[in-house]
Amino acid sequence: xxxxxxxxxxPVAYTGVWSWIxxxxxxRIGILYGASALFFLLVGGIEALLIRTQLAVPGNTLxxxxxxxxxxxxxxxxxxxxxxxxxxxxxxxxxxxxxxxARDVAFPRLNALSYWVFLFxxxxxxxxxxxxxxxxxxxxxxxxxxxxxFSPGARIDFWVLGLQVLGLSSLMAALxxxxxxxxxxxxxxxxxxxxxxxxxxxITSFLLVFALPVxxxxxxxxxxxxxxxxxxxxxxxxxxPLLWQHLFWIFGHPEVYILILPAMGMVSExxxxxxxxxxxxxxxxxxxxxxxxxxGFGVWAHHMFAVGMGPVADAVFATxxxxxxxxTGVKIFNWIGTMWGGALDFKSPLCFAVGFIGMFIIxxxxxxMHASVPLDLQQTDTYFVVAHLHYVLFGGAVxxxxxxxxxxxxxxxxxxxxxxWGKVHFWIMFxxxxxxxxxxxxxxxxxxxxxxxxxxxxxxxxxxxxxSTVGAFTIALSVLIFVINAITALRRGARAxxxxxxxxxxxxxxxxxxxxxxxxxxxxxxxxxxxWDEKYPDAAHGKAAHAEPEHHGAIxxxxxxxxxxxxxxxxxxxxxxxxxxxAVSILxxxxxxxxxxxxxxxxxx
Ligand code: HEM
Ligand SMILES: [Cu+2]
Numbered sequence: 001x002x003x004x005x006x007x008x009x010x011p012v013a014y015t016g017v018w019s020w021i022x023x024x025x026x027x028r029i030g031i032l033y034g035a036s037a038l039f040f041l042l043v044g045g046i047e048a049l050l051i052r053t054q055l056a057v058p059g060n061t062l063x064x065x066x067x068x069x070x071x072x073x074x075x076x077x078x079x080x081x082x083x084x085x086x087x088x089x090x091x092x093x094x095x096x097x098x099x100x101x102a103r104d105v106a107f108p109r110l111n112a113l114s115y116w117v118f119l120f121x122x123x124x125x126x127x128x129x130x131x132x133x134x135x136x137x138x139x140x141x142x143x144x145x146x147x148x149x150f151s152p153g154a155r156i157d158f159w160v161l162g163l164q165v166l167g168l169s170s171l172m173a174a175l176x177x178x179x180x181x182x183x184x185x186x187x188x189x190x191x192x193x194x195x196x197x198x199x200x201x202x203i204t205s206f207l208l209v210f211a212l213p214v215x216x217x218x219x220x221x222x223x224x225x226x227x228x229x230x231x232x233x234x235x236x237x238x239x240x241p242l243l244w245q246h247l248f249w250i251f252g253h254p255e256v257y258i259l260i261l262p263a264m265g266m267v268s269e270x271x272x273x274x275x276x277x278x279x280x281x282x283x284x285x286x287x288x289x290x291x292x293x294x295x296g297f298g299v300w301a302h303h304m305f306a307v308g309m310g311p312v313a314d315a316v317f318a319t320x321x322x323x324x325x326x327x328t329g330v331k332i333f334n335w336i337g338t339m340w341g342g343a344l345d346f347k348s349p350l351c352f353a354v355g356f357i358g359m360f361i362i363x364x365x366x367x368x369m370h371a372s373v374p375l376d377l378q379q380t381d382t383y384f385v386v387a388h389l390h391y392v393l394f395g396g397a398v399x400x401x402x403x404x405x406x407x408x409x410x411x412x413x414x415x416x417x418x419x420x421w422g423k424v425h426f427w428i429m430f431x432x433x434x435x436x437x438x439x440x441x442x443x444x445x446x447x448x449x450x451x452x453x454x455x456x457x458x459x460x461x462x463x464x465x466x467x468s469t470v471g472a473f474t475i476a477l478s479v480l481i482f483v484i485n486a487i488t489a490l491r492r493g494a495r496a497x498x499x500x501x502x503x504x505x506x507x508x509x510x511x512x513x514x515x516x517x518x519x520x521x522x523x524x525x526x527x528x529x530x531x532w533d534e535k536y537p538d539a540a541h542g543k544a545a546h547a548e549p550e551h552h553g554a555i556x557x558x559x560x561x562x563x564x565x566x567x568x569x570x571x572x573x574x575x576x577x578x579x580x581x582x583a584v585s586i587l588x589x590x591x592x593x594x595x596x597x598x599x600x601x602x603x604x605x
Contacts, residue, residue, distance in 0.1 A: 011560045020561035024108035030094030040082035048074035052472040058457040068453035076139030082122045088262035098507035101186025106179040108558040118169035118566030135159035143233035143241035156434035174208035188525035200265025211254035218247030219320035220273035249300035257296045263400025267353045273503045275342025280332040284503030288327035295324045296414040348422030352403035359395020384444025390437040410496030414513045421485045423580035435471025439464035517555040567595035
C-alpha cells in the first residue's frame with residue numbers, strides 16, 4: 001500500500017488555523033468543543049431571552065405564534081444537543097486522558113471526526129432559520145406534528161437530519177471514550193481508583209451507546225415517512241403516532257442522565273478538593289451512578305401518562321420512576337458527607353458545586369412529584385414541567401458545568417480566573433435562576449400551559465411572568481460577567497501554577513496548560529488520590545505515586561490529519577442532498593469515500 005500512500009503527505013502545521021483544522025490532539029479538540037458549545041449557549045440563550053421577553057406582559061406582539069414555536073423548539077434542541085452535551089464532551093476530551101494518565105484518547109482521528117460532525121450538524125440545523133424557518137414541533141417532535149401533512153416544507157427535515165448527524169457524532173465519541181477509559185489507564189489505576197469524573201464519563205458513554213440507536217431508529221422511520229411516503233407514524237395509513245413517543249422517550253429519558261451525570265462527576269471532583277478530604281463513600285457514588293444509568297432505561301413512559309396507557313403500565317412506570325430517586329439521594333448524601341467536617345474553601349468552583357446540590361434537590365423533588373400519575377395529569381404540559389426541567393438542567397447541569405469551568409480553567413488555559421468576579425457571577429446567576437424558574441411552578445399550578453406565545457391579562461399570570469423575565473435577564477447579566485472575566489483572564493490573568501487548588505488527581509501534577517504529550521513519564525498509581533499521596537507521602541503511608549523511568553526514546557504523538565474534516569463535510573453534503581437533489585447526496589458520498597480512503601492509507605509518520 002505504500003505506493004498508494006506515497007503521494008499523500010500528512011499535514012505538518014502545529015500553529016495557525018490549519019493546525020486547528022487538522023488537529024487530533026485531545027486537548028485542542030476539547031477546546032474546540034468548549035468554544036463551539038459556548039457559542040451555542042449564546043444562541044440558545046438569545047432564544048430564551050426572546051421567549052421571555054415575549055411572555056413578559058400579556059398580549060405581547062414582539063413575535064408571532066409561528067416564530068415563537070420555532071424559538072422554543074430550537075431553544076430546547078440547542079441547549080441540549082449543542083450546548084450541554086458538547087460542553088460535557090469538551091471536558092471528557094480535555095480532562096479524561098489527563099486524569100487517567102494517558103497521552104491521548106484511543107482513536108485520535110475518530111475524535112476529530114466526532115467534533116467536525118457535531119459542528120456541521122449544529123450549523124446545519126441552525127441554517128434553517130435562513131431557509132424558510134426553523135424546526136417548530138418542540139424538542140421531542142411528537143407525531144403527527146412532524147408529518148408532511150401538518151409540517152410541509154423543510155423545517156422538520158432540518159430537525160430530523162440534523163439530529164441524525166449529531167447522533168452519529170455522539171456515538172463515535174462515546175465509543176472512543178469507552179475504549180480510552182477501559183484500555184489507556186496508567187499502570188495501577190484500577191477501575192475503583194478512577195476519579196469520579198472519569199467514572200461518570202464512562203457511564204455517560206455507555207448510556208449514549210445504548211440510547212442513541214433507539215433515537216436513530218425512530219428518526220429513520222420518520223425520515224422514511226417524510227421522504228419516501230411510508231406511514232410508520234400515520235394512523236390513516238395504519239401507522240401509530242404513539243410508536244414515536246415510545247421510541248423517543250426510550251432515548252429521551254436516558255438522555256437526561258446523559259446531561260446530568262457529567263455535571264455530577266465534576267461536582268464529585270470539586271467537593272473533595274475544596275473540602276480537603278477524599279470523596280465520602282466513593283464506591284457508593286460510583287455504584288449509584290451505574291444504578292441511575294441502568295434504571296434510567298426503565299422509566300421512559302412516565303412522559304406518557306397522559307396518553308392513557310392503562311393502570312398496569314402507569315403503576316409500573318410510576319414505581320420505577322420513584323425508585324430512581326434512591327440512588328440519586330445516595331449521591332446527594334455522599335456529597336454532603338464529603339463537605340461535612342471538611343476545611344471548606346469557598347472559591348468559585350465550590351460555590352457552583354454547592355449551588356448545584358441545592359438547585360438539583362429542588363428539581364429532583366418536583367421530578368418525583370411527576371412520578372405520581374394523578375399529580376402528573378395535572379402538571380403535564382403546564383409551566384410546572386418547565387420549572388422542573390430547568391431546575392435540573394439549569395440549576396443542575398449548568399451549575400455543575402460552571403463548577404467544572406472554574407475548577408479546570410487554569411489547567412486548560414494556563415491563566416487564573418478572577419475569583420471575586422467568579423463569586424459575583426455565581427450569586428447573580430443563583431438569584432437570576434431562582435427568579436426565572438421558581439415562579440414557573442406557581443404559574444404551572446395555576447394552569448398556565450407551556451408552549452403558548454401569549455396569554456390573556458385576566459388569567460392572573462401577569463406578575464409571575466414578569467418576575468420570570470426579570471430573572472432571565474439577570475441570568476444573562478451573570479453570563480456576561482463570566483465572559484468578561486474569561487476574556488480578561490486570557491489576556492492578562494495571573495499565570496496558573498500546576499496545582500492552584502492543592503488537588504488530588506493526576507491532571508494537576510503536570511504544567512498548566514499541559515504539554516502536547518501530557519506526561520513526560522507515565523505515572524504509576526497506588527491509590528484513589530495519586531497526586532495527593534505524592535505531595536503528602538506521610539499521610540499516604542508510602543503509597544505515593546511515582547513515575548517509572550521509560551525505556552523508549554522520544555515521545556511519538558499522533559500526527560494531524562486532513563481526513564476527519566473531509567469525511568464530516570461529505571456527511572454534511574450527503575445529508576443536505578436529501579433536501580436538494582439525489583445527485584448532491586451521491587456527491588457527498590463520494591467526498592466521504594475519498595476521506596475514508598485517505599484516512600485508511602494515511603502514513604503513520
Ligand atoms: C437563560 C436561561 C433559560 C431561560 C430563561 C429559559 C426559558 C425557557 C422557557 C420560558 C421555556 C418554555 C417555552 C414554552 O414552553 O413556551 C423553555 C423551554 C425549554 N428549555 Fe429553557 N431556558 C433557559 C435555559 C435552558 C437550558 C440551559 C436548558 C437545557 C440544558 C433548557 C432547556 C429547555 C427545554 C428542553 C425546553 C422545552 C422546549 C420545548 O418545549 O420543546 N433551557 N426555556
Ligand atoms: Cu424521563
